[in-house]
Amino acid sequence: MRAIVDGTNVEVPDGAHLLAAIRAAGARVPALCHDDRVSPRGSCRVCLVLADGDIVAACTTPVHDGVVIETEGTIASSIARGALELIVSELPDRALQIPVDRSELVQACDLLGVSRKPGNAVERGRGVDDSHPYIRLDRDLCIACGRCVSMCAEVQGTFALELSGRGFDTVVSAGDGGAWIDSPCVSCGSCVDSCPTGALTEPGLRDPRPITGTTSTTCGYCGVGCTLNVQTRGAEVAAITPALDGPVNRGHACVKGRFAHGFLRADDRLDTPLTRSDRSGPLRRTTWAEAIGYAADELARIRDRHGAQSIGVICSARATNEENYLAQKFARVVLGTNNIDNCSRLCHAPSAAGLTRSLGFAGGTNTMDDIDRADCILLAGANPTEAHPVVGARITQRVLAGAKLIVIDPRRTGLADLADVHIQARPGSNVAVFNALAHLLITHGCIDRDFLAERTTGLTELTELVKDYHPGRVADIADVPQNPLREAGRLFGEAQRPIIVYGLGVTEHMHGTDGVRTLVNLALLRGAIGTDGCCGVLPLRGQNNVQGASDMGALPDLLPGYQPLTNDAARNRFSDVWNSPVPPHPGLRIPQMFDAACAGELRALYVIGEDVAASDPNTEHVRKALASCELLICHDLFPSETARVADIVFPAASFLEKDGTFVNFDRRFQRVRPAVAPPAGVRTDFDIIAGVARAMGADLGCVTPSDAMDECARVAPMFAGISHRRLDLAGPLHWPCPDRGKPGQAVLYLERFATGDGRAHLAARPYLPPGEAPDADYPFVLVTGRRLTHYNTGSMTRRTPDIDLTPRESLDLHPHDAAAMGVQTGGTVEVRSRRGTVCLTVTVTDDTAPGTAFCDFHFPHAPVNTLTSARTDEDTGCPEYKITAVAIRPVGR
Ligand SMILES: Nc1nc2c(c(=O)[nH]1)N[C@H]1C(S)=C(S)[C@@H](COP(=O)(O)OP(=O)(O)OC[C@H]3O[C@@H](n4cnc5c(=O)[nH]c(N)nc54)[C@H](O)[C@@H]3O)O[C@H]1N2
Ligand SMILES: Nc1nc2c(c(=O)[nH]1)N[C@H]1C(S)=C(S)[C@@H](COP(=O)(O)OP(=O)(O)OC[C@H]3O[C@@H](n4cnc5c(=O)[nH]c(N)nc54)[C@H](O)[C@@H]3O)O[C@H]1N2
Ligand code: SF4
Ligand code: SF4
Numbered sequence: 001m002r003a004i005v006d007g008t009n010v011e012v013p014d015g016a017h018l019l020a021a022i023r024a025a026g027a028r029v030p031a032l033c034h035d036d037r038v039s040p041r042g043s044c045r046v047c048l049v050l051a052d053g054d055i056v057a058a059c060t061t062p063v064h065d066g067v068v069i070e071t072e073g074t075i076a077s078s079i080a081r082g083a084l085e086l087i088v089s090e091l092p093d094r095a096l097q098i099p100v101d102r103s104e105l106v107q108a109c110d111l112l113g114v115s116r117k118p119g120n121a122v123e124r125g126r127g128v129d130d131s132h133p134y135i136r137l138d139r140d141l142c143i144a145c146g147r148c149v150s151m152c153a154e155v156q157g158t159f160a161l162e163l164s165g166r167g168f169d170t171v172v173s174a175g176d177g178g179a180w181i182d183s184p185c186v187s188c189g190s191c192v193d194s195c196p197t198g199a200l201t202e203p204g205l206r207d208p209r210p211i212t213g214t215t216s217t218t219c220g221y222c223g224v225g226c227t228l229n230v231q232t233r234g235a236e237v238a239a240i241t242p243a244l245d246g247p248v249n250r251g252h253a254c255v256k257g258r259f260a261h262g263f264l265r266a267d268d269r270l271d272t273p274l275t276r277s278d279r280s281g282p283l284r285r286t287t288w289a290e291a292i293g294y295a296a297d298e299l300a301r302i303r304d305r306h307g308a309q310s311i312g313v314i315c316s317a318r319a320t321n322e323e324n325y326l327a328q329k330f331a332r333v334v335l336g337t338n339n340i341d342n343c344s345r346l347c348h349a350p351s352a353a354g355l356t357r358s359l360g361f362a363g364g365t366n367t368m369d370d371i372d373r374a375d376c377i378l379l380a381g382a383n384p385t386e387a388h389p390v391v392g393a394r395i396t397q398r399v400l401a402g403a404k405l406i407v408i409d410p411r412r413t414g415l416a417d418l419a420d421v422h423i424q425a426r427p428g429s430n431v432a433v434f435n436a437l438a439h440l441l442i443t444h445g446c447i448d449r450d451f452l453a454e455r456t457t458g459l460t461e462l463t464e465l466v467k468d469y470h471p472g473r474v475a476d477i478a479d480v481p482q483n484p485l486r487e488a489g490r491l492f493g494e495a496q497r498p499i500i501v502y503g504l505g506v507t508e509h510m511h512g513t514d515g516v517r518t519l520v521n522l523a524l525l526r527g528a529i530g531t532d533g534c535c536g537v538l539p540l541r542g543q544n545n546v547q548g549a550s551d552m553g554a555l556p557d558l559l560p561g562y563q564p565l566t567n568d569a570a571r572n573r574f575s576d577v578w579n580s581p582v583p584p585h586p587g588l589r590i591p592q593m594f595d596a597a598c599a600g601e602l603r604a605l606y607v608i609g610e611d612v613a614a615s616d617p618n619t620e621h622v623r624k625a626l627a628s629c630e631l632l633i634c635h636d637l638f639p640s641e642t643a644r645v646a647d648i649v650f651p652a653a654s655f656l657e658k659d660g661t662f663v664n665f666d667r668r669f670q671r672v673r674p675a676v677a678p679p680a681g682v683r684t685d686f687d688i689i690a691g692v693a694r695a696m697g698a699d700l701g702c703v704t705p706s707d708a709m710d711e712c713a714r715v716a717p718m719f720a721g722i723s724h725r726r727l728d729l730a731g732p733l734h735w736p737c738p739d740r741g742k743p744g745q746a747v748l749y750l751e752r753f754a755t756g757d758g759r760a761h762l763a764a765r766p767y768l769p770p771g772e773a774p775d776a777d778y779p780f781v782l783v784t785g786r787r788l789t790h791y792n793t794g795s796m797t798r799r800t801p802d803i804d805l806t807p808r809e810s811l812d813l814h815p816h817d818a819a820a821m822g823v824q825t826g827g828t829v830e831v832r833s834r835r836g837t838v839c840l841t842v843t844v845t846d847d848t849a850p851g852t853a854f855c856d857f858h859f860p861h862a863p864v865n866t867l868t869s870a871r872t873d874e875d876t877g878c879p880e881y882k883i884t885a886v887a888i889r890p891v892g893r
């Protein structure tokens, strides 16, 4: 549609408002109650313009073709000025003294020529709420524009804020009007981002000193992959705000990416290499030359004396693609072993295996944006409002807009509260539940017969198998009523555009790969993968770069780009480019490395950015393995549990300090750029690996991260079109991206599946019971997982004010169980499994079912993984973190 703004012609999309046309024309009109991310309110009247001669609010008036807009020197602009003068007359002087780049109000005053003699204005004494560590409300600066309220409702979906009071006394309040910290606020910061006056502020931007730089980068916490703008003041991070043009997050973020950067300057940040000369002695500070030389000598000695298979490398899903690429090249070329793995093993290895076998590629089929189009969302074993908050918010918005939501989770998670159906299935019963849904789809004819005939195999076997999975039987297995099963089958069966979103509640089980495959069956039965307009299946990959670490071949059986090591042609191509033979035999997976260490076969372990002594299951076994090694090398930011027992510790740079790329959960390569320099004495994982290789007499060849990406593009056809330069010029790219001249594939399999025969393979997999079951001695099932404010081992978030938001771990217990034990919220219990004992603080909540307890693993002083078992998924070795049989008893009685 065409608009003429002060004589300039512009084209805008249908449905755009005058404000969009005005901005497109480069004209400026203030808009104090407007934010593009939420629906227009039209309440402040400072955006008045003339449209075809009428006085209208630019933010709420739609463009019609050929509309003539006048922004300056009209009756409309003088009324707008009057409106602004009135607003300003109610504000204290402080409001106009805020630096212009931090206050839209000050900008509006500049634009409309509104000023006021200092001292005239009202300090109304409505007070400040500074109860929250990140968000401060100065009520006297609030103009009741309502932007924060809309952001909280329409972007975040939390509805924590409202405008209360009347007339000029109207002011925002959180929760039921008490202190902000006691409200349901989830600290996503979107209210602060939108506030036009400085009524809502965060610590780093209250400091009046100017911001000296802004860097666009990708969040280094979870796999959502939010684009963040890091604002710096000299060498320090002042604030981090979500980028409006972030393709995944579109101007939204969560408490971790948005606020939790204080770890950068934590007192105990490692800032020099540490070594110990004998195991019983302490780690001592040393020089880089000394530590690198020591690491190189020891690795070479062990390799030469005991063979390359006696060394294992655990790579980091927190590190960049380029670092992972270099690390696997180092393992294969310099050490000569395929004993390399990453924490995908602990997490979504069953997704990689299951999706590959069913569909062809080890990644989700669609993109984040497809959530916005789905009419039915099946969310299984994932808690995105806490673990992938920007996805959680997007699902919330979609459901508020009318999409159906089915949640399958043993706990009543945030989204289960909003669901049309919550199947609160017993932990470990996924395969039975998914097969029951397949049974319902098939028996009710809710399947796409043409799609199944043309594009899949295995329907006959699946139909035969699921005859046994009628809801009556599965209701018993899963300990749920039949009705939710039937209702879920109906909703999913009737949907036009169903989407499946899932997480660790599906994968971290003894039959995790079967869980993934039987879940994918449901989308295939509906023809909802690889077809026009379909929404597909999205695994919520966990770590910022866990998808990338595997993409880069930090795996014992796959080379970069998922090329099997056992494929001679592929292996030879690598050998040619690397100028060194690639060992042909698949290496050890993480759990196998620990077993091999305990058996005396693995003698050196090189761990980059993973705290195996805290996060891997069955800690006692892990610690025994670490102690059995002759050499333990570790890269970390902090003295992690693993670093504490290492022989050599290298201090590593964090995501805010380095250059490279991450791949997020929907297969997007995104740039990571250094916003600040690492502290003196700290190096990137990239430089450390290259340094150790050099000291071992090897040149890994890639001088910069960009070189490493280029080399990876040369050896891995599915990434051939990707380079830093292209990402810098054109923005993120989805893989596969085989061609420099074409975009990557956002939606997979539109023509064929990437399996050998081009068809998707339905999986007829029976339900098998989990590895560990409760019994008389260990009557509870303990499920472990995540809380919003802390991240994995908590090494970073515990070193930020997030610790004030969630100061300790907690064990969720159902009220019946708590009453039977006589414990209350805040009480302490001893949780005992067949392997260990931990004391935890109780929260009594009916979010869990009777007999099921839930806790996080974010606080290593309460070492939850001393409880968990070493049982793993039979296909992939992913631990059964989600099920531990435990006994619980109150302490101190
Ligand atoms: N705040 C925060 N965000 C994070 C992380 C963090 O530590 N903190 N970690 C990141 C990482 S590494 C990952 S992998 C992701 C994980 O993200 P999620 O997979 O969402 O996280 P979890 O909380 O481990 O588990 C998800 C859900 O599985 C459910 N569940 C357990 N057993 C079963 C079962 O048998 N069947 C079904 N259907 N559900 C079950 C649990 O009740 C839980 O609600 O989060 C990432 N994001
Ligand atoms: N009980 C239980 N245990 C679990 C899980 C569960 O659900 N239940 N989930 C499992 C899952 S899914 C995962 S992914 C793992 C995660 O387990 P980990 O990967 O061990 O946990 P993180 O805290 O993410 O990070 C590991 C270390 O990397 C450091 N680090 C951060 N950035 C960098 C970097 O750029 N370079 C280097 N060198 N170091 C860096 C951090 O300081 C931290 O010490 O935990 C697993 N453990
Ligand atoms: S706090 Fe800010 S965004 Fe919220 S109503 Fe007041 S002025 Fe508007
Ligand atoms: S949702 Fe994930 S990627 Fe986005 S800001 Fe939060 S932790 Fe970072």
Ligand code: FES
Residues within 6 Å of the ligand: 030, 031, 032, 033, 034, 041, 042, 043, 044, 045, 046, 047, 048, 057, 058, 059, 060
């Ligand atoms: S911005 Fe248009 S009325 Fe407030």
Ligand SMILES: [Mo]
Residues within 6 Å of the ligand: 343, 346, 347, 348, 542, 543, 546
């Ligand atoms: Mo993970």
